[in-house]
Amino acid sequence: MKKVLKWIGIVVGSLLGLVLVSGFALVLIGNSRLNKTYDFPPSDLVLPTDETSLELGKHRVESLCAGCHGPDLSGIEEWFAAGPLGTVDSANLTSGEGGVGATYTTEDFVRAIRHGIDAENKPIFMPAVYSTSYLSDEELATIIAYLQTLPPVDHTTNGANFTPLAKIMLVAGVLPQLPVEVVSHETHVASIEAGPTAEYGKYMVDTHDCRLCHSQELNGGPFPDPTKIKISPNLTPGGEVAFWSEEDFINTIRTGVTPGGHELDPEFMPWEDYAKFYDDELKAIYAYLKTLPELPQYTE
Numbered sequence: 275m276k277k278v279l280k281w282i283g284i285v286v287g288s289l290l291g292l293v294l295v296s297g298f299a300l301v302l303i304g305n306s307r308l309n310k311t312y313d314f315p316p317s318d319l320v321l322p323t324d325e326t327s328l329e330l331g332k333h334r335v336e337s338l339c340a341g342c343h344g345p346d347l348s349g350i351e352e353w354f355a356a357g358p359l360g361t362v363d364s365a366n367l368t369s370g371e372g373g374v375g376a377t378y379t380t381e382d383f384v385r386a387i388r389h390g391i392d393a394e395n396k397p398i399f400m401p402a403v404y405s406t407s408y409l410s411d412e413e414l415a416t417i418i419a420y421l422q423t424l425p426p427v428d429h430t431t432n433g434a435n436f437t438p439l440a441k442i443m444l445v446a447g448v449l450p451q452l453p454v455e456v457v458s459h460e461t462h463v464a465s466i467e468a469g470p471t472a473e474y475g476k477y478m479v480d481t482h483d484c485r486l487c488h489s490q491e492l493n494g495g496p497f498p499d500p501t502k503i504k505i506s507p508n509l510t511p512g513g514e515v516a517f518w519s520e521e522d523f524i525n526t527i528r529t530g531v532t533p534g535g536h537e538l539d540p541e542f543m544p545w546e547d548y549a550k551f552y553d554d555e556l557k558a559i560y561a562y563l564k565t566l567p568e569l570p571q572y573t574e
């Protein structure tokens with residue numbers, strides 16, 4: 275009996291040792307991915323200075339950036355807080371103390387927004403890059419130009435602080451890939467003529483996180499934050515939106531209430547940010563959604 279228990283102890287100990295060694299190796303691989311440096315060709319964007327362009331930049335920042343970086347764009351502490359996985363503070367975009375605006379060049383902003391890397395060319399945890407990488411050169415330039423006009427706000431944030439468990443889950447594929455590992459990294463992106471067209475609607479959908487939350491096919495999917503269990507609704511003609519008129523769609527985004535009386539939860543659907551869209555932008559999105567193939571609602 276003692277020999278059996280001894281051998282059981284040896285086997286269990288060996289397995290635990292193997293698990294620890296494997297876990298340590300995965301943490302090292304995770305660290306390597308988080309600290310890898312990347313090199314992309316410069317965009318050579320020329321920033322506009324005219325009022326019309328700066329107003330467009332402000333408009334885009336209000337719908338794309340303020341939700342994660344705060345109303346004054348000085349960053350949000352523990353913007354992502356996932357207990358055993360760690361925390362992420364969103365960056366202070368102003369030129370105040372602790373803000374990247376004090377040191378970021380135009381190309382630094384391009385690297386962050388289009389490629390998902392910081393001024394040291396290392397990955398940043400900014401899920402919006404999945405969408406902002408599609409921004410046209412013209413609109414990206416107006417955004418950066420507007421950011422450089424922001425009043426300074428002193429607020430030091432602490433960036434990303436991932437635990438060993440998060441790094442293990444990243445390497446194991448339980449967590450999504452880093453944005454820099456996924457996006458196309460185009461050096462230049464052509465403009466799409468603004469207007470209430472399906473083509474421009476696709477551009478709006480691509481650049482404003484719709485596919486991040488509603489899946490690439492827009493028929494719904496799991497919420498991208500793995501700590502929150504939520505299935506997003508189907509936006510194709512196979513879902514409820516198929517029964518909405520254009521007016522219904524616009525009113526839903528403007529008020530956060532669907533035609534059936536359901537109130538949208540801003541924690542999962544940032545309708546308060548999208549309510550700032552111009553009428554033609556909302557019409558364009560609606561027009562694009564109507565062109566999609568009819569797909570069934572995603573279910574687990």
